Amino acid sequence: MTLSAVLARGEVLAVRQASVSLSGRSILENINFTLEAGELCGLIGANGSGKTTLLRTILGFLAPNVGDVSIEGGGHASVGYVPQKFMLDPFMPMRARDLVALGLDGNRWGVPFPSKERRRKVDEMLEALEATPFADQRIGSLSGGQQQRILIAHAMIRRPRLLLLDEPLANLDMRSVAGIVALLRRVSREFQTAVLLSAHDMNPLLSVMDRIVYLAHGRAVTGSTDAVVRTEVLSQLYGYHIDVVRVHGRVIVVAAEAEDDARVAVAHDPVHVAQVP
């Protein structure tokens, strides 16, 4: 991460000409996009398109070979993170509120002393994420959607300027997906936090995304959903003809040619094709 001086006014995150290689293999190539405070952005792409690598680069776990990533504030307090496939053991001796409290001061030494101030901050964040009803239950006994809410509360309690979520909608039932999407939309507006979440299916996010970063083969196009999710734009990104089909308010991206590689890369979510009523 470099100095935040390279950020324009209102920008929270800027990824400029970033390329990332892992053990000699190029994963991301010349990625460019910026996020502003309060924006909700979907990082969309098939499995293996580089979504997790991009998120880990923004977090500072990986360094770009070329280019740079700038975050407002620069430090740990300015980024919240919700990891992928987070499922805790049912026997973990921890209530939901304990995990939220660790978001506040989990990096400090020593045993936490209960204070009214600490309790108030935790209660406030639980309330904001509609997690109060299950705050005193064991975290491992909660459903996937409830655990997501607690993790978002853990990440948001320090009021970061940027919130990153790795596939937060995977493995959730459709009602929980709608709940989490609505929650993220509200969180980004209320706390003026830029939210960047990765997903392999863009459909649940179509109505709420301010911006989309569409990844394919390590390259990205960005802009509004209408500007990016179009046959010409995505065909150019993939390097062969693909079709963007809109059916019943849903978007399906389909490879026109029967190239094996193209099918794997593009028709990444055949389940959702089948689900269209």
Next chain:
Amino acid sequence: MTGMPTLFSILVEPGFFTSQPVLIAAAIGAAAAIVSGVVGVFTVIRGQSFAGHSLADVSSAGGSAAFLFGINPLLGFLGMGALAATSMEMVRADHASERDLATGVVTGAGLGVAALFLYLDTTSSTTGAAVTIMFGSIFAIPASIVPLALVVGISALLAIGLLYRPLLLSSIDPDLAAVAGVPVRLMGLLHLIVVAMAVALSAITVGAILSTGLLIGPAAIALHLAKRPGLAILLAAAIGIATTWGGILVAYDSYEWTGGHGWPVSFCIVALIFLAYVIVAQPGLPYWRPLPRLSSTRTKRTE
């Protein structure tokens, strides 16, 4: 004491509270149980039970070397345990299975070295070094060990107190901890060093091999009962003390019913831990609330 036998006099054989070996055993046993219970909760949360057992096995090489060269056995266990902890953390394994294999190979090698030292011990002396090191002899702890044992115990507890929050966060999820600026690898190393301290204390009481019982057992029981990390830690320490003292009592009493040779304390302690675990691990047992005011809402499993 004459007259009607009371429940107390049936449970406690005469001389229990005045016997010097019993008092030393109770003090050092409690220290080992507290430290093991406290750090054991983290070991269980991290899923490192095997690493904990491995440390105990490898540290027995240090204990047997100490016997051979006539130095304080606690120092031997501690030194070898710390060395094993450091080398286990140095193995930068990409996959969990690789890490497991490396731990297994190191454990085998450590036990091999222990076998060599124990063989040399038995050829140079007639003391039962192997039994003492592997299975403990809590009634034969030399008083000279006590000060060092207390220093090790207090240091381990201070270390856990200091590391509490970052260690807890990195034990739940290393990525969450790393984002918050916690040095995750250092936490892993420090955790294993404190495990080595707990194991060294257990080794001189219940023996190196059985120290796993004291490290994992009370923590596993506490995880079934408590739903808060702090409470689980206190409970694990309490269960450790109760089973250790209970085991000492049963073993002391057993001299009476076995005609003078008695049962080993290690067996009695581990048997009590095992019984307690079997009872709490019954499926369908509701989470226990020892302190209703501190955990206000009853936990119900949500579907």
